[in-house]
Amino acid sequence: MRARFFFVVIAAVSGSLLHAQRPPARDTLAPTGLREPPAIRTIAVDQRLIAREGVQLGDTLTLRSAPTADRANARAQRVVIGAVTAREADPSEVARSEYRVRLHLDQLQSLIDYGDRVDRIAVQLHPGRDATRAAARINAAAFGFRAHRSRDIAVTAGRTFQVVERFHTAIGVITIVASAVFLLCILLLKVDERKRDVAALRLMGLSRATVARALTLEAAAVALIGSVLGAVLGSAIALAVNWYYQRAYDTPLVFAFITRDTVLLATALSLVLGVLAGLGAAWRLVRTPPLALFGR
């Protein structure tokens, strides 16, 4: 695992998370503008790293700017774990195996030898401040970069979510409808038996309408039962899929879920299919003379 200790680092401009964890006796740790930073600084690390590597709050780590293989050329910095961050349920993050570490900006700059070059800076506003105005003011003063509201950037992620959600619905509907259709097929496979039943009913004097109604009702009932089985099956599969992938990717992200709407949509679809199939089969069967149905 080459990437294991090659931390992807992002700048955390707001130090609030770190402040909260700072031991009272070491208030000199606070980033205080132009003053020299202290020898050992705090960082925030990914919860999973805590779990995997058996480190904990207060432990001292060495951060390197390059994988361990390049140890000779890498810059190193000793840091203390001051905070833990939890992973969020973000589909765009799920396949990433790196761990994220948050550092103070100046510390990051010195670690990666970027000087004062920065790709992205996140600015957290005090609650209630207008992000649009803040961005506009930054843009008015900025040279060489642009400020965007996080909501505008999040739109792309939101679309991803929408696509994923439609995908979930599709899978759920397919599972449920497929179960119903499967049962319907079994029903239709028994059509030879049904032929004789229909013939006997017609010879006994049951009208075409009565027989057709019975067959259609039966198909609808089968479709309904199929939908219920499908919903149960789908939910069970969703549980299993979530259990497996949430463990595999170590994320709270829900991969598959069957909602009430999915079940309703799929049941409605199955019912329509079932009734159509029933009507079709019934139409064929009652139009055939009963004696021919006996298959002589």
Added chain:
Amino acid sequence: MTAVVLDAEQVERTYAQAERGARGVTAVRGVSLRVHAGEYVALVGPSGCGKSTMLNLLGAIDVPTAGRVLLDGIDVRTLGDREATRLRLERVGFVFQRFYLMPTLTAAENVELPMAEAGVARRERASRARELLGYVGLGDRADHRPAQLSGGEQQRVAIARALANRPALVLADEPTGELDAATGDDIIALFERLNADGTTLVVVTHDERLATAARRVVHMKDGRIVDDRVVRPLLGRTA
């Protein structure tokens, strides 16, 4: 003179051949047969001589290609599918070799089926179904499904079902064909009782004992009636 229930005049039935150009099979050739109310007729003869075909014509299941069949005075050929179906429902009871009970319904529900179609009220249906099942000796099996019944019992349920709408005429095609001798005897006894109680019966059979139980035996061969004799007088007339 009792009423004529069935009157077949010079009836012919030719089955069209599936292949083009091939000649059709004439299963019944110019048969005339008159059945009075209360008769018990056995239709016998070698396999393929046209017995089933004849029975289907008598029961308004099939239509003759020539001649005519009057059922209760109604010419079957003039009826559309809807009327013929109604006529069968109300006037004719059918008993098949293979019972054809609905597997998902109980014995009682099977018997109720034709009554429901005829519009009999639910409560009357239920009580008549119990009564008919009692008549065929299955009063205690009303709530059993066909799979829980023996062949002979299933056939008795089928007979109860045939009697559901109090038909003037019961037609049976090999009713003992699927049953062993002892079980067949039960059915034969039941038919005799049915006839003694006034139901007109026409039975197609290979079963010697069933044929000798009938009061009139009609022999067919190659689509024609070759012999027709009353072997025992009608009960109604001797009484």
